[in-house]
Amino acid sequence: MSGKEIEKLTKIISKLPSLGTRSSRRIVLQLLKKRETLFLPLIEALQEVAANVKTCEICGNYDTVSPCSICASEKRENNLLCVVQDVADLWAMERVSFFKGKYHVLGGVLSALDGIAPEDLNIESLLCRIKKDDIKEVILALPATVDGQITSHYLVSRLKDMDVKVTTLAQGIPMGAELDYMDEGTLQLALNSRKLL
Amino acid sequence: MSGKEIEKLTKIISKLPSLGTRSSRRIVLQLLKKRETLFLPLIEALQEVAANVKTCEICGNYDTVSPCSICASEKRENNLLCVVQDVADLWAMERVSFFKGKYHVLGGVLSALDGIAPEDLNIESLLCRIKKDDIKEVILALPATVDGQITSHYLVSRLKDMDVKVTTLAQGIPMGAELDYMDEGTLQLALNSRKLL
Numbered sequence: 332m333s334g335k336e337i338e339k340l341t342k343i344i345s346k347l348p349s350l351g352t353r354s355s356r357r358i359v360l361q362l363l364k365k366r367e368t369l370f371l372p373l374i375e376a377l378q379e380v381a382a383n384v385k386t387c388e389i390c391g392n393y394d395t396v397s398p399c400s401i402c403a404s405e406k407r408e409n410n411l412l413c414v415v416q417d418v419a420d421l422w423a424m425e426r427v428s429f430f431k432g433k434y435h436v437l438g439g440v441l442s443a444l445d446g447i448a449p450e451d452l453n454i455e456s457l458l459c460r461i462k463k464d465d466i467k468e469v470i471l472a473l474p475a476t477v478d479g480q481i482t483s484h485y486l487v488s489r490l491k492d493m494d495v496k497v498t499t500l501a502q503g504i505p506m507g508a509e510l511d512y513m514d515e516g517t518l519q520l521a522l523n524s525r526k527l528l
Numbered sequence: 529m530s531g532k533e534i535e536k537l538t539k540i541i542s543k544l545p546s547l548g549t550r551s552s553r554r555i556v557l558q559l560l561k562k563r564e565t566l567f568l569p570l571i572e573a574l575q576e577v578a579a580n581v582k583t584c585e586i587c588g589n590y591d592t593v594s595p596c597s598i599c600a601s602e603k604r605e606n607n608l609l610c611v612v613q614d615v616a617d618l619w620a621m622e623r624v625s626f627f628k629g630k631y632h633v634l635g636g637v638l639s640a641l642d643g644i645a646p647e648d649l650n651i652e653s654l655l656c657r658i659k660k661d662d663i664k665e666v667i668l669a670l671p672a673t674v675d676g677q678i679t680s681h682y683l684v685s686r687l688k689d690m691d692v693k694v695t696t697l698a699q700g701i702p703m704g705a706e707l708d709y710m711d712e713g714t715l716q717l718a719l720n721s722r723k724l725l
Contacts, residue, residue, distance in 0.1 A: 334591045336580055340573040346566060348554045354546040360616050361545050362574075363581060363590050369543060370578055376537040377559075377571050383533055384560060393560050394531045419557050 389460070391436030391453055393418055401425075401433060408432045410467040414457065414486065416440055416474055424472065432470070435460065440473060440482040449485065457486075461495055468496040475502060586657070588633030588650055590615055598622075598630060605629045607664040611654065611683065613637055613671055621669065629667070632657065637670060637679040646682065654683075658692055665693040672699060 337359060345355035362370040386392075387399035394400055401407065411432030415421050421434050437452045461469065471486060473479040483499060490497050503521040504513060513521075534556060542552035559567040583589070584596035591597055598604065608629030612618050618631050634649045658666065668683060670676040680696060687694050700718040701710060710718075 334577075334581055334597075336573070336576045336592060337590065340577045343566070343570050343573050347570075348558050349551040350546070350555075356619065357545045357616065358547075359577070360590075360614075363577070363615075366578070369540070370574075373540050374571065374574050374578060376533070376540050377567075377574070379533045380531075380537045380556070380560070381563070381567055381571060384531055393534065393557075395533060400531075417557075418560075419554070422553065 390421075390434045391418070391438060392421055392434060406431075410465055411470070412457075412461070412464075412466045412468070413470045413472050415472050416479065416482075420472065420474075432468075437473070437482070440476075440478045441485055442478045452482075454486070454489065458489065458493075461490070461493055466495055468498060471497065471499045473499075587618075587631045588615070588635060589618055589631060603628075607662055608667070609654075609658070609661075609663045609665070610667045610669050612669050613676065617669065617671075629665075634670070634679070637673075637675045638682055639675045649679075651683070651686065655686065655690075658687070658690055663692055665695060668694065668696040670696075 341352065341355045341359050344350060344358055345352045347355075350358070362373065383395045384393050385395070385397050387394055387397045387402055389398045389402045392399040392401060396403070408431055412435055413424060413430060413432055414435045414437060415424065416437055416439060418436055421436060424430050424434070435453065435457050437454070437457075439447050439452055441447055441449065441452070460466065469486075469490060471483045473483050487497055501524075502517075503524060504510070504517065510518065538549070538552045538556050541547060541555055542549045544552075547555070559570065580592045581590050582592070582594050584591055584594045584599055586595045586599045589596040589598060593600070605628055609632055610621060610627060610629055611632045611634060612621065613634055613636060615633055618633060621627050621631070632650065632654050634651070634654070636644055636649055638644055638646065638649070657663065666683075666687060668680045670680050684694055698721070699714075700721060701707070701714065707715065
């Protein structure tokens with residue numbers, strides 16, 4: 332391959348999630364081929380995001396303004412808070428456009444293996460917010476993994492003495508799933524939490 | 529999702545080869561998280577390539593100089609030319625670092641379906657180059673597809689009256705392959721072109 336600039340770019344692109352050296356090379360070639368329609372617009376869009384997007388000081392979302400448009404919105408319920416692990420999860424919730432409260436991004440979950448302790452997460456700011464904004468309900472929408480569940484338990488213990496309802500997302504069989512393909516844990520859980528029709 | 533800049537960037541990234549909306553979103557989040565170590569270096573590398581890399585006027589390769597470093601190299605054989613479909617194929621040949629001649633990028637192969645005719649490819653410049661540089665051998669390293677083979681045949685007919693040897697890459701069983709997994713066409717071809725040991 333020729334040109335150290337091209338090699339450097341290929342190396343950086345291959346560090347992005349879901350990309351390796353081969354797909355990175357294909358991307359660089361595609362960019363060079365479509366200079367006007369793809370390459371220059373990409374650089375411009377990246378620069379705009381790098382220059383304008385910041386972390387919301389209240390919830391941790393990414394937006395061009397801080398407080399972000401969700402935190403600043405007057406159409407959203409002020410006393411309903413959904414706690415998520417990451418901005419990706421916040422975006423996933425927003426795509427459903429069903430939830431009308433506000434969010435709080437933890438920035439991770441507790442993990443003994445990765446050495447993530449409560450002080451590494453945005454927990455203090457969550458507690459402050461609950462007091463200050465008079466939050467009535469906190470929905471814990473953390474991942475259904477062991478670490479996610481441990482974090483949920485920890486948060487429940489921290490919120491116990493506060494005057495706030497703490498709920499979590501329902502667990503069970505996902506929509507459209509075949510029972511045959513579900514793991515035993517999910518089946519057992521769905522059976523335990525069965526509902527009266 | 530919040531921020532029209534983020535949405536615009538996600539849309540552009542999802543147009544890159546091997547990426548869709550979901551992986552594109554993951555990439556944008558990763559960039560925002562690793563602003564100093566990934567986002568800004570990526571923008572810088574993209575700008576450098578956009579500003580400096582051009583198409584070589586002789587062979588069609590991408591490089592920061594034109595003629596490219598391969599065309600300008602004095603260590604390479606001047607009268608051995610390898611014809612490839614695309615710069616990606618040129619890079620693939622270069623990774624082997626076995627071929628010591630020069631290249632000519634056709635920019636595609638003939639295709640009745642996609643309406644690609646001889647005048648859409650860098651064929652005239654190839655013929656000029658063969659005459660001008662006194663090329664002794666042209667290696668056709670075009671894809672082993674129907675369109676690639678038709679293009680090879682066409683080039684052979686165009687080069688027939690010129691004083692140049694025309695060869696093509698050997699076809700057969702790739703290294704390390706199990707016969708069991710080879711298609712019938714390849715097996716038949718490998719059998720027809722069998723070699724005396």
